[in-house]
Amino acid sequence: MLELDGVTAAYDTTPILRDVDLSVEDGEIVGVMGKNGVGKTTLLKTVMGLLEPSEGSISYDGTDVTHASADERARAGIGYIPQGRDVFPKLTVEQNIKMGETIRSESDETLYDQIYDYFPVLEERASQEAGTLSGGQQQMLAIGRALVSNPDLLLLDEPSEGIQPSIVDQISQDMQTINDDLGTTILFVEQNLGVIREMADRCYAMERGTVVDELGPSTIADEDAIAEYLAV
Amino acid sequence: MVNGINLALQFLDSFAFIVLAAAGLAIIFGIMGVINLAHGEFILIGAYTATLAVTQLGLPLVVAMVVGGLVTGLFGILTERVIISGAWPNYISQRTLGRDVIDPLYDRLADSMVATFGLSLILTQGARIRFGNSIDQIATPFGAISYGAFSYSTYRIVLAGVSIGLLLATYYLFTRTDFGMRARATIQDKETAQAMGVNTDRMYMLTFGIGSALAGLTGALFAPVISMQPTLGDQFLVEAFVAVVVGGPSVVLGTALSGGVLGAILATFSNLYGTFIGRIALLVAALIALRFLPDGITGFIEQLRQRRQESD
Amino acid sequence: SAGEGGTSTDTASSTDTLKIGVLEDQSGNFALVGDPKAKASMLAIEEINANGGIDGMQIETFQRDPQSDNQRYQELTRTAINEESVDALWAGYSSATREAIRPIIDRNEQLYFYTTQYEGGVCDEFTFAVGPTARQQLGIVLPYLVEEFGPDIYTIAADYNFGQLSADWVKVLANENDANVLGEEFIPLSESSFGSTINRIQEADPDFVMSMLVGANHTSFYEQKASAGLDVPIGTSTAMAQGYEHRRLDAPAMANIYAGVNYMEEVPTDSNTGDGGFVDRYFEMYPDAPYLNEEAETNYFSTYMYKKAVEQAGTTEQPEVVDALESGIELGTEEAPEAPDGETIRLDGATHHVDHHMWIMRADDEHNIEAVENRQIPETFLSETAGCNLPENPEQTQYTPVDYYEEAE
Amino acid sequence: MSRNSANGGANRSLPSRLRSRFEGPNTIGESRGFWVGFAVAVAVLVVYPVFGDGSQLSLFMVLALLGLSLSVVWGYSGVLSFGQVVFFGIGAYTFGVVSINYATPGGITAAVVAGIVGGGLSAAILGYFMFYGGVRDVYVTIITLVSTIVMHTFMAQTAGSEWAIGEAALGGFNGMPDIPLLTLGIEGASYQFIYNPFPMRVIGIGAFEISPFYYLVLLLLIGTYLGLRILVNSDYGRVMVAVREDEDRTEMFGYNVTRVKFVVFTLGGALAGLSGVLYAARNVYIDPTVFSLLFATLPVIWVSIGGRKSLLGAVVATLAVEYLRISMAGELALVLLGTLLLVTILVLPSGFVPWLHEQLVETRLGPGEAGGADAPDASSEVSD
Amino acid sequence: MSDTETESEVDSLGPNVRQTAAELATGDRTETLLQTDGLVKQFGGFTATDDVDFSVAEGELRCLIGPNGAGKSTLLNLITGSYEASDGSIYYNGHDITDLDPHERVSRGISMKFQVPSVYGDLSVRENVRLPVQQFADGEERRRLVAEAIEAAGLTGYEDVDAGQLSHGQQQQLEIGMAAALEPDLLLLDEPVAGLDVAEREAIAERITRLNEEQGIAFVVIEHDTDFVASIAEEVTVLHNGEVFREGPIEEIESDPEVQRIYLGGES
Numbered sequence A: 001m002l003e004l005d006g007v008t009a010a011y012d013t014t015p016i017l018r019d020v021d022l023s024v025e026d027g028e029i030v031g032v033m034g035k036n037g038v039g040k041t042t043l044l045k046t047v048m049g050l051l052e053p054s055e056g057s058i059s060y061d062g063t064d065v066t067h068a069s070a071d072e073r074a075r076a077g078i079g080y081i082p083q084g085r086d087v088f089p090k091l092t093v094e095q096n097i098k099m100g101e102t103i104r105s106e107s108d109e110t111l112y113d114q115i116y117d118y119f120p121v122l123e124e125r126a127s128q129e130a131g132t133l134s135g136g137q138q139q140m141l142a143i144g145r146a147l148v149s150n151p152d153l154l155l156l157d158e159p160s161e162g163i164q165p166s167i168v169d170q171i172s173q174d175m176q177t178i179n180d181d182l183g184t185t186i187l188f189v190e191q192n193l194g195v196i197r198e199m200a201d202r203c204y205a206m207e208r209g210t211v212v213d214e215l216g217p218s219t220i221a222d223e224d225a226i227a228e229y230l231a232v
Numbered sequence B: 001m002v003n004g005i006n007l008a009l010q011f012l013d014s015f016a017f018i019v020l021a022a023a024g025l026a027i028i029f030g031i032m033g034v035i036n037l038a039h040g041e042f043i044l045i046g047a048y049t050a051t052l053a054v055t056q057l058g059l060p061l062v063v064a065m066v067v068g069g070l071v072t073g074l075f076g077i078l079t080e081r082v083i084i085s086g087a088w089p090n091y092i093s094q095r096t097l098g099r100d101v102i103d104p105l106y107d108r109l110a111d112s113m114v115a116t117f118g119l120s121l122i123l124t125q126g127a128r129i130r131f132g133n134s135i136d137q138i139a140t141p142f143g144a145i146s147y148g149a150f151s152y153s154t155y156r157i158v159l160a161g162v163s164i165g166l167l168l169a170t171y172y173l174f175t176r177t178d179f180g181m182r183a184r185a186t187i188q189d190k191e192t193a194q195a196m197g198v199n200t201d202r203m204y205m206l207t208f209g210i211g212s213a214l215a216g217l218t219g220a221l222f223a224p225v226i227s228m229q230p231t232l233g234d235q236f237l238v239e240a241f242v243a244v245v246v247g248g249p250s251v252v253l254g255t256a257l258s259g260g261v262l263g264a265i266l267a268t269f270s271n272l273y274g275t276f277i278g279r280i281a282l283l284v285a286a287l288i289a290l291r292f293l294p295d296g297i298t299g300f301i302e303q304l305r306q307r308r309q310e311s312d
Numbered sequence C: 001s002a003g004e005g006g007t008s009t010d011t012a013s014s015t016d017t018l019k020i021g022v023l024e025d026q027s028g029n030f031a032l033v034g035d036p037k038a039k040a041s042m043l044a045i046e047e048i049n050a051n052g053g054i055d056g057m058q059i060e061t062f063q064r065d066p067q068s069d070n071q072r073y074q075e076l077t078r079t080a081i082n083e084e085s086v087d088a089l090w091a092g093y094s095s096a097t098r099e100a101i102r103p104i105i106d107r108n109e110q111l112y113f114y115t116t117q118y119e120g121g122v123c124d125e126f127t128f129a130v131g132p133t134a135r136q137q138l139g140i141v142l143p144y145l146v147e148e149f150g151p152d153i154y155t156i157a158a159d160y161n162f163g164q165l166s167a168d169w170v171k172v173l174a175n176e177n178d179a180n181v182l183g184e185e186f187i188p189l190s191e192s193s194f195g196s197t198i199n200r201i202q203e204a205d206p207d208f209v210m211s212m213l214v215g216a217n218h219t220s221f222y223e224q225k226a227s228a229g230l231d232v233p234i235g236t237s238t239a240m241a242q243g244y245e246h247r248r249l250d251a252p253a254m255a256n257i258y259a260g261v262n263y264m265e266e267v268p269t270d271s272n273t274g275d276g277g278f279v280d281r282y283f284e285m286y287p288d289a290p291y292l293n294e295e296a297e298t299n300y301f302s303t304y305m306y307k308k309a310v311e312q313a314g315t316t317e318q319p320e321v322v323d324a325l326e327s328g329i330e331l332g333t334e335e336a337p338e339a340p341d342g343e344t345i346r347l348d349g350a351t352h353h354v355d356h357h358m359w360i361m362r363a364d365d366e367h368n369i370e371a372v373e374n375r376q377i378p379e380t381f382l383s384e385t386a387g388c389n390l391p392e393n394p395e396q397t398q399y400t401p402v403d404y405y406e407e408a409e
Numbered sequence D: 001m002s003r004n005s006a007n008g009g010a011n012r013s014l015p016s017r018l019r020s021r022f023e024g025p026n027t028i029g030e031s032r033g034f035w036v037g038f039a040v041a042v043a044v045l046v047v048y049p050v051f052g053d054g055s056q057l058s059l060f061m062v063l064a065l066l067g068l069s070l071s072v073v074w075g076y077s078g079v080l081s082f083g084q085v086v087f088f089g090i091g092a093y094t095f096g097v098v099s100i101n102y103a104t105p106g107g108i109t110a111a112v113v114a115g116i117v118g119g120g121l122s123a124a125i126l127g128y129f130m131f132y133g134g135v136r137d138v139y140v141t142i143i144t145l146v147s148t149i150v151m152h153t154f155m156a157q158t159a160g161s162e163w164a165i166g167e168a169a170l171g172g173f174n175g176m177p178d179i180p181l182l183t184l185g186i187e188g189a190s191y192q193f194i195y196n197p198f199p200m201r202v203i204g205i206g207a208f209e210i211s212p213f214y215y216l217v218l219l220l221l222i223g224t225y226l227g228l229r230i231l232v233n234s235d236y237g238r239v240m241v242a243v244r245e246d247e248d249r250t251e252m253f254g255y256n257v258t259r260v261k262f263v264v265f266t267l268g269g270a271l272a273g274l275s276g277v278l279y280a281a282r283n284v285y286i287d288p289t290v291f292s293l294l295f296a297t298l299p300v301i302w303v304s305i306g307g308r309k310s311l312l313g314a315v316v317a318t319l320a321v322e323y324l325r326i327s328m329a330g331e332l333a334l335v336l337l338g339t340l341l342l343v344t345i346l347v348l349p350s351g352f353v354p355w356l357h358e359q360l361v362e363t364r365l366g367p368g369e370a371g372g373a374d375a376p377d378a379s380s381e382v383s384d
Numbered sequence E: 001m002s003d004t005e006t007e008s009e010v011d012s013l014g015p016n017v018r019q020t021a022a023e024l025a026t027g028d029r030t031e032t033l034l035q036t037d038g039l040v041k042q043f044g045g046f047t048a049t050d051d052v053d054f055s056v057a058e059g060e061l062r063c064l065i066g067p068n069g070a071g072k073s074t075l076l077n078l079i080t081g082s083y084e085a086s087d088g089s090i091y092y093n094g095h096d097i098t099d100l101d102p103h104e105r106v107s108r109g110i111s112m113k114f115q116v117p118s119v120y121g122d123l124s125v126r127e128n129v130r131l132p133v134q135q136f137a138d139g140e141e142r143r144r145l146v147a148e149a150i151e152a153a154g155l156t157g158y159e160d161v162d163a164g165q166l167s168h169g170q171q172q173q174l175e176i177g178m179a180a181a182l183e184p185d186l187l188l189l190d191e192p193v194a195g196l197d198v199a200e201r202e203a204i205a206e207r208i209t210r211l212n213e214e215q216g217i218a219f220v221v222i223e224h225d226t227d228f229v230a231s232i233a234e235e236v237t238v239l240h241n242g243e244v245f246r247e248g249p250i251e252e253i254e255s256d257p258e259v260q261r262i263y264l265g266g267e268s
């Protein structure tokens, strides 16, 4: 479904990603891990089209999207939950969620129900300005917003950051449910070992801008092995 | 003597002037974070286009006014592509130098001011070179209504009506439609909006175009009643800036409210003490409003609402 | 391209060329009035040069656009005097501009012509204020309107020196003509909405209005009062003759307006509108020019006054030229088309002002202009009331009516 | 960039310790080369009146002080003020009113001080009104803009005889002429700076006259520039910059952000007042056009074009823009000027001087080695 | 402390906050440093903190946990003065500071790190650190303190890099370093390790513990990472729906079924 081949990307002139090869099969949940600053966020931005690769190619669903713009990719079915709290602060919670829908022609009530089911607070605060939500609530909103677009490929950048433990567990389960029920393919970045173990079918490890290793299910199950990639 | 009808009509007059002066600026400033010092020249473009469309092309006045707005809107889009976003120069430089030469001016208040100041010099002088120091003016339609010893231009009442209509339409567009939501989302976080499938380039372009078209329409609407010369836009600037900022964060609502408040002050003081005092009163009221409502009127209303809810 | 003619030195000026500085607004708030001024100066200079110059000297010019900006005026004035060493300077429309550069003029003892109709009272040894004064402008139109329409006057005027002093003169002249001023309002130069002003006029219900509005923004008054249905007669010293509102606005906005002026394009003298007259010559040189206004004629004739004075003095040395000017230069209708055939206008040496031939010009419903009345009106305020006598008592003062008339206070 | 390690902490030579007070990450020009260039520039300015139009340059230098006042307030403290011309104009009018009423050398000298105090005081009042009222960001900009317009509208109508302070008539739109010639000192020991050319004879060049006012202004400009360099590289300057970068954060370090803004704004007002005094003194005249929208916009233009985070930029751009404004002639002058401003701000958003500095540093060090224009080098530690 | 300070060289710009931290290291740890009394904060009709009585003793290290939206950040913002309380009072060192400006509270010894990192992005690391230090140190001493703070933040070698170019974790470290450089008595940290990798979490945990033990700085730390909380905290306060829900030693809290239900989830 997604294939990166020798991708190199840079902010201005400083190269951040170097020669990244990576692939995600249809229906898979793939994790990306690595220490701070190795380029995980940059990788997801490049996949989303917010950063143009200077070398290499990206193909999605069999078509080459290396030079497609972000909004084109979004319309092609890639959804993105940015790291941090990139909600639209001056739009209401409801409008933020509606933004997730812009790429679809009509809204799907059942998706809303599902999201409100996961995060009831979003329904309670529907008309509150998103910038005034608590940190964790904003993160929930970002997730909910991406889900209404019902993407084929969902990119998640540290979805558990700032979220209370009970909901973190719930999110990992929900993602799997979404993956099972809707067949959504997921590529996600995480620091939380628990989440990686819980969610990922497969996992890439990054170091200094490039993919250094691929971890299969058995390695992922091994807590110490993962810790090694994240810690050293 | 304070005559009730006089005062009411003058209030409508001031209200329309302030609201129409401010509307285009408010959108471009409030939504895009660009202070457009060429706002007056956008008004000029609208006024000249409408006037020339009547005198040269013989178009009916109403059509000419719409044309004035549209032409200015198109000019705004051109301005946005070339200067504000730098999209066209960057397209060329990408292919020749391999890099962008212009950073978009969104949310760069001072830089956008300098750039649009430069643009305003070019436009004013350009109009002067092309059309001379003035062009012939068109007559005011609709005649006058009179009451007692007083009479009043019907057209000014029409203007008040139009200004309210434009406000409502703009308010609806930016708060109630998907377009408005996307435009606001684009300005708040461009990358995330893109990731939501919004063509942000087009949003910037259209928003700027709509703001410009409103400025142009203002010029067209006032074309019959103001002197047609290249600096005609200047007379709108002060009221426009004051109204936008006194209005506060909710662009359209703010403009309407500040148009109301400032219009009432201007009308009352001009009526009682003459034009000079009216003007000073308007400005001093604006200073005081900004000092005591640093978030503008709509910011203040927001606070009031919160406080009321608290005490419930 | 500073100084096309090269920097002339003091010695060069007394040889085969002389240099005139012309600083008139061609952009900014006063461009409408300033542009014809610059053009008329050029017309006079070209005519003089074509006819052998002044005493055989060709006129060079230092011409710049001060853009209605007083700071620019000051710098250009310094440049004209110090770098370009002009022999005589024409500069400025508004009274404010004149006052901004007068310190520089006086300090450098520069011969200076101020050619705008103005409030009057400038008694300055180096300045020749050759436009008509308020007493002359209002002196012709106000008594006529009192006679025609009645004694009750309402004054609206630009809120700066010119307007305020002109309004004072309205009161003085009202008093002299047994009329009374019901009210007056001063309008900031930046104002262009006249709704409340119009209501106040209607409330006062005068027999006529005296309007001394100035600048492009104020032009809006006339269209606005017309569309509001206010049809009271209006006397003015500023409208039509300067900014040709009767040409720019759709009729009948200017109907029933009476301008007290020394000149406008429509002044029906032979030397003006006749074949090959002033108007023809002007539009031959500037076919695209929109109008030939009051100040343009003043620039034009004062250039010829200068020519006469230099010829009389036999030198361009400024003290001698000033002496010659103070001897009382007279011009006939050829050089001063405001004067009817056979009459003259005269520069009064004592006051550096001109005894003008004044006209009342009225616009009708179609904006056709007719001359209602005309006669010579001498400058009297400085010469008779204030006692300005520059050759005997050189000074650099501006006198105002409040110091001499109770009713002006 | 290795100077610090070369002459280490405490035992540095006197010149370098002296120099260090003027240097730091907040200003451009950290090298010996810069100071050599600076000395050359000063030398050129000293002899300039012999060759060029010193009178005009003196005006530009007066305005450069106004530019500097905005640079401190906006460029270093983040308060975008459209009101520098208010304090400039008040300084000028105060100077005029006081000197007309006390037209003796001592009186005129006092008028200079009064003008500076007037500028500072009016800024203090407006600053107190705004900053202690919680007004921030663009609202400050607009309040100052409106203040300018109020001053313009008001001063333009003070033509009547009732608008006089003592002997001095404010004069409305026509302005205030008859300002006495700038004279500093007291009776018996004073010097007149205006219209008092000083004859010089230099062997090899010949005889000429120089204007004492020019050198007075030059001295004040250099003094102000160096003084502000010390300020912005001091502890206080660091706090100013911190306020510009992030007010809330700075407050959280225990700094009274409101007071910092208030103090800097007042200082900027006094500096603008000084500029106004010199402006009125040079022109022997002042009128309300200094409060006009155009004039109010100019300082923002100078500082933006020169580089808002650069004192030198403010000075250089003021001189350059004003020179162009006065000397460009012809119908297309304004079109060209507009284009120039537009293109400069689009292509060099951080300003001309920082850009030039970057180019120079890069050519000296070779690409890759150079930091950004404001990138601190090791020597920044010496400014402690 | 600063109400009694008589030091003559107090910089006119800021506080003198140096002395007491060191004093405290040896002082009595049971004195109450901070006490809120019936603190209420309402946003519109919504009550974010509701009648909160919360206290921190001198030199204590207390964690603040609770569900998203419980009011934790709000409480810290009330303590620093970023938010104005709707009702209730805040006492610090026995003085009522409810109506003080934020900077005045800082000068009394309260320092805060925001939830979103906010270093001065365009200033170098050195300039960032110098800003708090220059308030009370000069010359050689200042140089030393700046260098120490940079070293403690693990940023040696990055002195001249613009802070905006640092990694997320480095910015967090720098920010803690800057807050600590004020040598406050009370340091408030809002999610200091969110988004950090395991190694950096450990580094920050170590840093906090050391500052607490060696310099006697009292801490209030908000964090959702329970392992992290367990590794630093002795005492924990749980907020829920704007109210204090539980308070006690970490082990007790972790095993509280109610806390598990509202916050920790299953058997985490």
Ligand SMILES: Nc1ncnc2c1ncn2[C@@H]1O[C@H](COP(=O)(O)OP(=O)(O)OP(=O)(O)O)[C@@H](O)[C@H]1O
Pocket: A011, A014, A016, A034, A035, A036, A037, A038, A039, A040, A041, A042, A043, A083, E165, E166, E167, E168, E169, E195
């Ligand atoms: N806009 C930018 N401009 C320049 N450099 C950047 C930019 N954003 C990130 N970087 C740099 O790129 C590198 C990779 O950043 P990135 O955000 O991709 O890391 P990450 O792996 O997501 O880290 P984290 O776990 O902290 O989120 C870092 O060194 C960072 O400093």
Ligand SMILES: Nc1ncnc2c1ncn2[C@@H]1O[C@H](COP(=O)(O)OP(=O)(O)OP(=O)(O)O)[C@@H](O)[C@H]1O
Pocket: A128, A132, A133, A134, A135, A136, A137, A162, E043, E044, E046, E047, E048, E066, E067, E068, E069, E070, E071, E072, E073, E074, E075
């Ligand atoms: N300005 C505001 N207007 C309205 N509600 C607000 C505002 N600020 C905060 N809130 C609400 O107050 C509640 C408490 O927010 P707070 O940020 O204190 O939560 P928190 O405990 O820090 O949560 P998290 O762990 O998610 O960061 C939230 O429900 C939030 O939506």
Ligand SMILES: NC(N)=O
Pocket: C093, C094, C095, C096, C116, C117, C118, C119, C162, C214
């Ligand atoms: N002289 C004038 N009209 O100002």
Ligand SMILES: [Mg+2]
Pocket: A040, A041, A042, A083, A157
């Ligand atoms: Mg990341």
Ligand SMILES: [Mg+2]
Pocket: A134, A135, A136, E072, E073, E074, E115
């Ligand atoms: Mg929080």
